[in-house]
Amino acid sequence: xxxxxxKLLVIGAGPGGYVCAIRAGQLxxxxxxxxxxxxxxxxxxxxCIPSKALxxxxxxxxxxxxxxxxxxxxxxxxxxxxxDLTRTVFWKDGIVSRLNSGVxxxxxxxxxxxxxxxxxFRDGKTVEVETETGSQVIRxxxxxxxxxxxxxxxxxxxxxxxxxxxxxxLALSEVPKKLxxxxxxxxxxxxxxxxxxxxxxxxxVEALPRVLAQYDAELTRPVLKRLSxxxxxxxxxxxxxxxxxxxxxxxxxxxxxxTADGKNAxxxxxxxxxxxxxxxxxxxxxxxxIDLDRSGKFIRIDDQCRTSxxxxxxxxxxxxEPMLAHRAxxxxxxxxxxxxxxxxxxxxxxxxAICFTDPELVTAGLSPEExxxxxxxxxxxxxxxxxxxxxxxxxGEDGFVRVVARADNHLVLGIQAVGQGVSELSAAFGLxxxxxxxxxxxxxxxxxxxxxxxxxxxxxxxALGHALHI
Amino acid sequence: MGExxxxxxxxxxxxxxxxxxxxHVKIGDLVREDAVLAAVMTDKATVEIPSPVDGEILWLGxxxxxxxxxxxPIVRLKVAGEGNVKADSTAKAxxxxxxxxxxxxxxxxxxxxxxAPKPVEPPARVPPPVVAPKARPPSVPGAPRAExxxxxxxxxxxxxxxxxxxxxxxxxxxxxxxxxxxEDIEAFLARGPQLARATGLARKDGVEDIKIVGLRRKxxxxxxxxxxxxxxxxxxxxxxxxxxxxxRATLNKEKRPAKGTERPKLTLLPFLMRAMVxxxxxxxxxxxxxxxxxxxxxxxxxxxxxxxxxxxxGLVVPVVKHAEARDLWDCAAEVNRLADAAKSGTATRDxxxxxxxxxxxxxAMGGVATTPVxxxxxxxxxxxxxxxxxxxxxxxxFIPRKMMNLSSSFDHRxxxxxxxxxxxxxxxxxxxxxxxxxxx
Numbered sequence: 001x002x003x004x005x006x007k008l009l010v011i012g013a014g015p016g017g018y019v020c021a022i023r024a025g026q027l028x029x030x031x032x033x034x035x036x037x038x039x040x041x042x043x044x045x046x047x048c049i050p051s052k053a054l055x056x057x058x059x060x061x062x063x064x065x066x067x068x069x070x071x072x073x074x075x076x077x078x079x080x081x082x083x084d085l086t087r088t089v090f091w092k093d094g095i096v097s098r099l100n101s102g103v104x105x106x107x108x109x110x111x112x113x114x115x116x117x118x119x120x121f122r123d124g125k126t127v128e129v130e131t132e133t134g135s136q137v138i139r140x141x142x143x144x145x146x147x148x149x150x151x152x153x154x155x156x157x158x159x160x161x162x163x164x165x166x167x168x169x170l171a172l173s174e175v176p177k178k179l180x181x182x183x184x185x186x187x188x189x190x191x192x193x194x195x196x197x198x199x200x201x202x203x204x205v206e207a208l209p210r211v212l213a214q215y216d217a218e219l220t221r222p223v224l225k226r227l228s229x230x231x232x233x234x235x236x237x238x239x240x241x242x243x244x245x246x247x248x249x250x251x252x253x254x255x256x257x258x259t260a261d262g263k264n265a266x267x268x269x270x271x272x273x274x275x276x277x278x279x280x281x282x283x284x285x286x287x288x289x290i291d292l293d294r295s296g297k298f299i300r301i302d303d304q305c306r307t308s309x310x311x312x313x314x315x316x317x318x319x320x321e322p323m324l325a326h327r328a329x330x331x332x333x334x335x336x337x338x339x340x341x342x343x344x345x346x347x348x349x350x351x352x353a354i355c356f357t358d359p360e361l362v363t364a365g366l367s368p369e370e371x372x373x374x375x376x377x378x379x380x381x382x383x384x385x386x387x388x389x390x391x392x393x394x395x396g397e398d399g400f401v402r403v404v405a406r407a408d409n410h411l412v413l414g415i416q417a418v419g420q421g422v423s424e425l426s427a428a429f430g431l432x433x434x435x436x437x438x439x440x441x442x443x444x445x446x447x448x449x450x451x452x453x454x455x456x457x458x459x460x461x462x463a464l465g466h467a468l469h470i
Numbered sequence: 471m472g473e474x475x476x477x478x479x480x481x482x483x484x485x486x487x488x489x490x491x492x493x494h495v496k497i498g499d500l501v502r503e504d505a506v507l508a509a510v511m512t513d514k515a516t517v518e519i520p521s522p523v524d525g526e527i528l529w530l531g532x533x534x535x536x537x538x539x540x541x542x543p544i545v546r547l548k549v550a551g552e553g554n555v556k557a558d559s560t561a562k563a564x565x566x567x568x569x570x571x572x573x574x575x576x577x578x579x580x581x582x583x584x585x586a587p588k589p590v591e592p593p594a595r596v597p598p599p600v601v602a603p604k605a606r607p608p609s610v611p612g613a614p615r616a617e618x619x620x621x622x623x624x625x626x627x628x629x630x631x632x633x634x635x636x637x638x639x640x641x642x643x644x645x646x647x648x649x650x651x652x653e654d655i656e657a658f659l660a661r662g663p664q665l666a667r668a669t670g671l672a673r674k675d676g677v678e679d680i681k682i683v684g685l686r687r688k689x690x691x692x693x694x695x696x697x698x699x700x701x702x703x704x705x706x707x708x709x710x711x712x713x714x715x716x717x718r719a720t721l722n723k724e725k726r727p728a729k730g731t732e733r734p735k736l737t738l739l740p741f742l743m744r745a746m747v748x749x750x751x752x753x754x755x756x757x758x759x760x761x762x763x764x765x766x767x768x769x770x771x772x773x774x775x776x777x778x779x780x781x782x783x784g785l786v787v788p789v790v791k792h793a794e795a796r797d798l799w800d801c802a803a804e805v806n807r808l809a810d811a812a813k814s815g816t817a818t819r820d821x822x823x824x825x826x827x828x829x830x831x832x833x834a835m836g837g838v839a840t841t842p843v844x845x846x847x848x849x850x851x852x853x854x855x856x857x858x859x860x861x862x863x864x865x866x867x868f869i870p871r872k873m874m875n876l877s878s879s880f881d882h883r884x885x886x887x888x889x890x891x892x893x894x895x896x897x898x899x900x901x902x903x904x905x906x907x908x909x910x
Contacts, residue, residue, distance in 0.1 A: 343632045349620070409647035411622065436622040436649050 009140035014041020016316030016328030017146030023336035025110025053092035062197035121286030149317035180269035184211030188275035350433035364429035365414030377407035381463025396420030472553025491684035525549035696846040740801035745900040776825030
């Protein structure tokens, strides 16, 4: 049996793990990373990147389909479009593949050794990896667990056949005629809207009274409006009960649903996409061998991502909410620097979150309700894109930017936006919060015209009581 | 919307002024009718001032410890409706109001000497003219900050602090909203980074100023008066209370109902009171108040024994009136009743005044000897020390006896040491042979 010794061993090459390994390599730390799949993890392979590719394709198709109707206000006329989803997926896979090799190259450039295989802990310092060429034992001074998360399966709707997770949804060869989406969270709505644009009849089944429940109703209103325009049926307060299979897959399948008023209903569907959340991946790699403390179902960490065992860190989805790639990346970078002997600890102010629905949602910092709960008085400034020139020229007047600040010293506590393309505003939002900006700082920054970013400045001006364009 | 001014009501007892001991509200609070606004203290009793109306507090007219004249405005409220102040007169009346309870108010000009020493107040407490701003969390966070409060700083500043080993909560921020900049870090480092390192043993430089107000101030004044005016002589004698304790135990065991009611459990105190009554009948000059300014000793026939009692708020002295007319059980019952009232704060002014001689006891804490301070203007105080079993030489052997010391102080201007000794010796005889207490 071969043995490797290193200073740092990273288990999992998702966005947390590979960033940690690259940064450690840059800092001269002798680093090994273990990954059973392709580098990039959920985010790159079956999450953020492929879903955004598919969403983009759907948007383009929808645009053209709209033009084909002959009522396009821009005056563009085209013939009826068709979609070859196999080709779309091939294009998407190309992007993923380029990024896979990009990450592998970055790891190599940083001097990180990559081991392909499934890692299992023997003890707190030793990991055994099942590789294609046999068992590989790795001993390390410090281990970083970055095993990520997996989609939650419903016991009465196990994945398989017509029941698919987001992973399979991103690899379909044809657009389902009828798609039932179980779970009205951001993954379900992002994919549901994309498939609706590609021509599927989509029904969203959500057990809670509203979809996108983590956002306030005002913020999600433009999304609900768009869902209705796309013909997506949204059933709230409805519970998925199981599958009614009447024949071959894709022929007469239906989702059994208990509606909000307690009645049984059938939602015809040839695919049922279950997106009811993700769970940390804490099984199958020997967590029981090292018996780390938990925080609920997650691994408990401190502000330096240290677990309850000396020399073992954990980062990313396996450590808790929000399960977002950029949180994992920031943790990975920090842990690498800690391992290299730098003084670091988690002191981030804001982890922006984006929902790539149509229109997009961005939140950073505190919502108005969360800010009010702190006890002090707050000011809110909101600017609608209906009053923004750039939004008009992009045919995206729905939505707004909202700024929440302390009333006494105008410190900005939170920023939210909903609208076309607002995901790109997340950079400004995060920067403002991280820098400790006041309303006056945002209002006093020149925002280029004509952009949707002007809405951010105007929202701050509105909170100060002197918005210029409304 | 109107304004409503609340004046300090006549709190009774024929006093012209009262000391403000507690605010229950602050500027900006919304209060309901009958909500307690403040507590004021007259001689010894505390009186709460309720709000006669609903409203928002705009102004508070005194600080804790101030003596406020009856009828002075103390609170202004914003109320629905007209209120009791004309709108145009408000602005003018307001700045005058705090100066009204004149004699103790802050005066920015320190020239005129005052009759009584008062703490110097900062002039800043003159209230704003009409509408005071609402109380809010501090707008500019200072340093050090509270646990959990995140100091405001950009990521680069935070990184610099982390690398320099500085706890940013300790660094004052000079930027807007208290933001900490690179220059603040440099200034902090230049001043002495050792303060920033959180070591096990923290240096503490804080000073907390605690204003002596209310009952504590009364006690302070009274003690200072007693010690500065009265030349004390303290006489300590030990007393064998073995026989008394046996008697007491027997009486408590017997528990014979008296006058149809349950008899109170006897402590040593009623026996001591009865012994003092008997001793005073021989030496009536010890049951007296000395008016030293007039040069007159008021010798009282009624024996009113003050019992110094520790309460949660401080030392008070409820008085057992006419101890000469009370038997042992009566004395015990009255002591119990008064002690309960004093501890619960319900003792009346009458029950807390009028003593002619005082007993002080630290009970089980008692110590070997104490130097009691005379309850001015009385001339004698008897202090009880802890009872304990001590070996006593009976001429042939040491035998265990229950012994207790009495530490008694006398006003040497009017009581000589000889008289003091005779008094204490008489009490000793009575307590050591308790039957004598009951022999007329």
